[in-house]
Amino acid sequence: xxxxxxxxxxxxxxxxxxxxxxxxxxxxxxxxxxxxxxxxxxxxxxxxxxxxxxxxxxxxxxxxxxxxxxxxxxxxxxxxxxxxxxxxxxxxxxxxxxxxxxxxxxxxxxxxxxxxxxxxxxxxxxxxxxxxxxxxxxxxxxxxxxxxxxxxxxxxxxxxxxxxxxxxxxxxxxxxxxxxxxxxxxxxxxxxxxxxxxxxxxxxxxxxxxxxxxxxxxxxxxxxxxxxxxxxxxxxxxxxxxxxxxxxxxxxxxxxxxxxxxxxxxxxxxxxxxxxxxxxxxxxxxxxxxxxxxxxxxxxxxxxxxxxxxxxxxxxxxxxxxxxxxxxxxxxxxxxxxxxxxxxxxxxxxxxxxxxxxxxxxxxxxxxxxxxxxxxxxxxxxxxxxxxxxxxxxxxxxxxxxxxxxxxxxxxxxxxxxxxxxxxxxxxxxxxxxxxxxxxxxxxxxxxxxxxxxxxxxxxxxx
Numbered sequence: 001x002x003x004x005x006x007x008x009x010x011x012x013x014x015x016x017x018x019x020x021x022x023x024x025x026x027x028x029x030x031x032x033x034x035x036x037x038x039x040x041x042x043x044x045x046x047x048x049x050x051x052x053x054x055x056x057x058x059x060x061x062x063x064x065x066x067x068x069x070x071x072x073x074x075x076x077x078x079x080x081x082x083x084x085x086x087x088x089x090x091x092x093x094x095x096x097x098x099x100x101x102x103x104x105x106x107x108x109x110x111x112x113x114x115x116x117x118x119x120x121x122x123x124x125x126x127x128x129x130x131x132x133x134x135x136x137x138x139x140x141x142x143x144x145x146x147x148x149x150x151x152x153x154x155x156x157x158x159x160x161x162x163x164x165x166x167x168x169x170x171x172x173x174x175x176x177x178x179x180x181x182x183x184x185x186x187x188x189x190x191x192x193x194x195x196x197x198x199x200x201x202x203x204x205x206x207x208x209x210x211x212x213x214x215x216x217x218x219x220x221x222x223x224x225x226x227x228x229x230x231x232x233x234x235x236x237x238x239x240x241x242x243x244x245x246x247x248x249x250x251x252x253x254x255x256x257x258x259x260x261x262x263x264x265x266x267x268x269x270x271x272x273x274x275x276x277x278x279x280x281x282x283x284x285x286x287x288x289x290x291x292x293x294x295x296x297x298x299x300x301x302x303x304x305x306x307x308x309x310x311x312x313x314x315x316x317x318x319x320x321x322x323x324x325x326x327x328x329x330x331x332x333x334x335x336x337x338x339x340x341x342x343x344x345x346x347x348x349x350x351x352x353x354x355x356x357x358x359x360x361x362x363x364x365x366x367x368x369x370x371x372x373x374x375x376x377x378x379x380x381x382x383x384x385x386x387x388x389x390x391x392x393x394x395x396x397x398x399x400x401x402x403x404x405x406x407x408x409x410x411x412x413x414x415x416x417x418x419x420x421x422x423x424x425x426x427x428x429x430x431x432x433x434x435x436x437x438x439x440x441x442x443x444x445x446x447x448x449x450x451x452x453x454x455x456x457x458x459x460x461x462x463x
Contacts, residue, residue: 006067007047007091014049017059022097024048033074033092037139038426039344039399040082045072045092052097053114054172054180054211060093061209062178070458073205075147076118078139080346081424083204083460084147090458095146098211101125109217110169110186115146115210122215131217134161134253138332146210152202154420156288159383160253161218163420164201170214171197175207176451184214199446204422205457207450221290225299226324229306229315230281234357237283240311241353241382244287247302251295254288255383256331262377266333269340273333274326276316285312285382286331288324334379334390341375341392345399347406350385350419359413360387366405367391371398386419407433423461431462 015023024030026046035042049071051057064071074084074094086092095116103112106129111122119133120140126133135148137155147153149171154163161167170185181196200208231237237257244252260282266273277284289299299317306312318324338344351359360378367376375392389406393399403426407417411433417423423431431440440462447454 036084040085075144083424151422172212173208223295343393351415
C-alpha cells in the first residue's frame with residue numbers, strides 16, 4: 001500500500017472517532033506543525049492527528065500501528081533538536097487538544113494533567129491554589145508538560161527541585177499498538193513492582209506517547225529575593241556557588257551564570273534589556289532565594305559576606321518584583337537573540353564543574369580558530385552543571401562542523417551531549433560520546449520490544 005493510500009485509510013478510519021478537529025489533511029494542517037523551534041527543514045505532514053483524550057490517542061496509534069505508518073509526536077513544538085519536525089512520509093500526532101488539568105490536590109500537593117497542558121497554565125493554576133509547580137524555563141508559555149517529561153527537561157530551578165523526572169509521581173503512556181499503561185500514582189513512596197514511568201520520561205516519544213501525568217506541587221513560598229553579582233574569573237564563580245549552597249542551603253533556587261560574550265551581545269543587540277551591573281564584568285551571576293520569610297535579608301547577608309571576602313566585585317539586590325523581572329530579562333534575552341540570528345544554533349550540554357572551564361576554553365579556541373569573528377555565546381544553569389551555547393553560524397554549510405567542534409570534546413571532559421533538550425535528530429550521531437555501545441544496544445532492544453514496527457518518532461535518538 002503506497003504511503004498516501006495508507007494515510008488516507010488512516011484518516012478515514014479515525015475521522016468518526018476523533019471528529020473534524022481531530023483529523024486534518026495536508027491542506028488544513030497549520031504551518032506551525034511543519035517544524036519545531038530547531039533549525040530543521042520544515043515539512044508539512046500529509047495528515048495531522050489531534051486526539052482529545054487517552055482513548056482517542058490509543059485509537060490513533062492503533063490505526064497507525066496496523067498500517068505500519070510512521071508517526072512524529074508533537075507537543076508545544078519548542079524543542080531545539082528537530083525531534084518534533086516531520087520527516088518525509090510521517091503522520092504528525094499532536095497532544096495540543098489534550099490540555100485539561102484534571103485535578104489539583106491541595107492536600108496531597110499533586111496535579112493530574114493531560115500531556116498537552118502548557119507549563120505556564122499549570123504554574124498559574126498552582127499559584128491560584130497557594131501552591132507552586134517549580135519546573136520553569138523561557139518557553140513556559142508554549143511548551144507542554146508531556147514534552148517536558150518526554151525530554152526530561154530541566155530549567156531554572158533544578159538546583160532546588162530537580163529535573164522533570166524528579167517532579168513526576170505517576171504516568172500514563174500509550175504504546176505504539178494503542179496499549180494504554182496507566183499508573184497515575186499519587187504517593188511519594190511506592191515500590192510496588194517496576195517503575196515503568198521511567199521508561200517514558202526522557203525517551204523522547206520513541207517508546208510510547210505520554211498521555212497523562214501526576215506531578216508534584218510545593219507550598220508557594222511567600223518571600224523571594226533576586227540579585228545579580230559580578231565575578232572576575234570562573235574560579236570565583238564556582239566559589240560563589242559553593243558558598244551560596246553552604247550559606248543559603250535549600251532556599252537557593254536559581255544560580256544562573258552569563259559569560260562576558262553573552263552580556264556584550266545583549267548590550268549591543270537589545271538596548272531595551274537592562275544591564276544591572278556597572279562596567280564590563282567577566283561573569284554575571286543571577287541568584288534567587290525563596291522562603292516563607294526572610295529571603296531578602298538572607299540574600300543581602302550573603303552578598304555582604306561575598307563582597308567582604310572578595311568573591312564578587314559588584315552586586316545588586318532587586319528592590320521590587322519588577323526589578324527582579326528586569327534581572328531575569330537579561331538571562332531570558334537568549335530567546336530574542338535566537339530570533340535575530342539568521343542561522344542560529346543552540347546547544348545544551350552538561351559537565352562536571354571541575355572540567356567545565358577547560359571544556360569552554362577548548363571549544364572557544366577551536367571555534368575562533370576555524371570561524372574567526374563568529375558569534376558564540378555562553379550561559380549556564382551552573383548549579384546543575386548545564387552549559388548553553390548559542391551560535392550564529394556564518395553559513396549553512398558550516399553547521400555540521402560547528403556541531404562537531406562543540407560536541408566532540410565532551411567525551412574527554414566527562415560531559416553529556418544533552419542536558420535538557422534531548423537528542424532528537426540533531427545530536428543522534430553524537431549519542432555515543434555520552435553513552436556506551438552496551439547502553440545504546442539496550443536502548444535499541446527496548447525500542448524493538450515496545451515499538452516492534454518502529455513507527456514512533458523513527459530516526460530520533462538513534463538510527
